Amino acid sequence: MHAPDGFIDVPVSAAAGVLAAGAIAVSLRGARRELDDTARPGAGAGAERTAPLAGLVAAFIFAVQMLNFPVAAGTSGHLLGGALAAILVGPYTGVLCVSVVLLLQSVLFADGGLTALGVNITTMALTTTVVAYALFRGLVKVLPRSRRSVTAASFVAALVSVPASAVVFTLLYAVGGTTDVSIGKVATAMVGVHVLIGLGEAAITALTVGAVIAVRPDLVHGARGLRQKLKLRVNGELVDAPETAEPVPAPARSPRRVWIAGLVTSLVLAGFVSFYASANPDGLEKVAADHGIDKQAEEHAVADSPLADYGVKDVDDARLSGGLAGVIGVGVTVVAGTGVFWAVRRRRTADEQAEATSPAGTSV
Amino acid sequence: MDPVSTASLEVSGLAFAYPDGHQALFGVDFTIGRGERVALLGPNGAGKTTLVLHLNGILTGGAGTVRVAGLEVGRRNMAEIRRRVGIVFQDPDDQLFMPTVREDVAFGPAAAGLKGAELEARVDRALERVGMAEFKDRPPHHLSFGQRRRVAVATVLAMEPEILVLDEPSSNLDPASRRELADILRSLDVTVLMVTHDLPYALELCPRALVLSGGVIAADGPTGDLLADEDLMRAHRLELPYGFDPRSVPAPPGRG
């Protein structure tokens, strides 16, 4: 969704730029507080810690965007990272990290116009982190205090953050778009596509947060204040003490998983997820494909190369065939979306249960 | 500077517990004279890293005192302490955080207020001493591990420290890089405290050794004697490499 120059008109770009600058200024202050290590006296004040820690987290976001999550048939997707950053390091630092990634992508890779930087930061750094974090905190408060609630909250937060960002983009486009396209059309297409992308984002974010929480719960900013689990030393290894409040359900390795895999594969074969979520993870371009792919299939064969710059490697011709199916309307998007949502949630729950019974390690 | 206080480093009664209640140091006492090269040996978890972080005031707040060339480590003179104590961390990637070797070596002196030609000269001299002058404008991540470790030493030397503290200087080095680093360390005219598991390396470089175990100094003496004391070694989980006999090795040479 890196908007190029000239996509949004000058006044709106400038306004978004001012908004982004303000958000960054606020975040620079807020991040000091978030990264202050109160647990260790003498470890240093937040101001000193901000640069190295936020810089490393930005490098992490940049790197993790290159981590391929295979969907099927040789296609794969990757994480956008706004929600993940917000949950792991807090909203202020999250905004900073994603903004820095966007800034450098714009300056170093010419990805996203310089004049559109404000727009891009507003939609991709500000909206995603703020929406994700607000939702996440709200859910964590409401849900029972457990590790699983945190993962579930991460899932919902990430899921909503992506279409929310699309909505904001559509709003900006409605005010400052340089072409009269029916806003209804843009909105439906953008939100439809981004709900799908949001599903992938949500699954990956929730799984990643779950993985971090299993090993270093203290590093998950959004889960601070969550009761630390007691550890028992069993055969020389530290394991989580069983919780008294919440009995761990038996690990369910149900035959449903096979069925779910079937559902997912069939969806993928329909070419939907494969095209949208992986070939080209940015939804704006996908909106284009959604309408123009039948006439412009050739153009898309070329679209491989620029993405190669970002290390989306596992994309081959399957992507094109998958893409052709992309003409299926928004109605189908919703149906498919519901299906995938259900499947992924199931899968995630199964994962968690497995995790709950066997101590998770950092090893991979 | 006070001419009476000749000791580079004086640690007395140092005790420290982490906020989570885990106590790592239980009263550490030792003194290192100016120009000495001393090895700090100890098993994992003995509190070596905790001790090192006390030397330049990153950790404070426990009991006891640390003095560097007579100056007590504390909030008031932290900047001066950090200039005087140069710590070389185990992973050079953590230490080399600037985009080029030159900027990285310049970081410390520049933070202390050096500028222009003086800064440049300081950088050149430090890189010269570790034999890395020709790599001045290279980004650190394009160097080999051994080269990065040498640059890490240079970053600290550039601050002209009173005492050089090295955390596992020989780890991950191939034999040639190991020897090169040893030559460099021998050629330096500063006090060196070397934290290590690498007992032959300690014997080669340091005439004196301290054994830190269980949060206290368990032994202090000539490195050769300590390594030859099998009971002591066993009691503190220190093991010599297979076939290595400290008695058969000539005593470490003095100032080279």
Next chain:
Amino acid sequence: MGAGHSHRLYRHGHSPVHALPPHTKLAAVLAFVIVVVSTPREAMWAFAAYAVLLAAVAYAARVPAVFLLKRLLIEVPFVAFAVLLPFVAEGERVDVLGLSLSVNGLWGAWNVLAKGTLGVAASVLLAATTELRELLHGLQRLKLPPLLVQIASFMVRYGDVITDEMRRMRIARESRGFEARGIRHWGVLAKSAGALFIRSYERGERVHLAMVSRGYTGVMPVIDEVAASRAQWSYALALPCAALVVCLLGWTL
């Protein structure tokens, strides 16, 4: 930065454009893009003039046309978007080769294409003639918040290290016979991502210690003073100034 580094746009060279101080180039490119974006889309000749200006800069920087054009591919997804605009936009329609196209959409497509392409071309030229580190200095000189520039420098410095760690984790996975083939394997990959985060964060803490050990108090010491002479400024700003003239003509003609 990993893939970033090997694909980096920078081309080593000694042209006059390479030699300009980074902040003057950044300012020039930004001003140029703003001017381009503010140009009315009806003034088609103006965009041709901009393209000529950029070509002149590319010539001065000795950046080969092929290199520049290849880098423009990053824009292709938007070409697709632009191409569909005539089909979906509202308003008056014309028939071209039997297709019913919106006039407004055609203008919109042209607008996005022309401005987007010029913007990307200008950015590519900047990135091709300015080293990564210099760009960061330039951003600092342009009064970006120092803390933001510091964060960016750390990201650039450790991007490689982190990407490399990620690669090693992948190799470790593959050595144990794991190959991610579908959604079923997301859990494992996400665990890697989680571990990567922990390693990154912990490294950040160690870097902080290393910095504090060398006297860091939250402010980066100034090591290189990049100053630009008046001549260098005027040389760099020649591009946006020429563009501004074109733009003004575009509005008045």
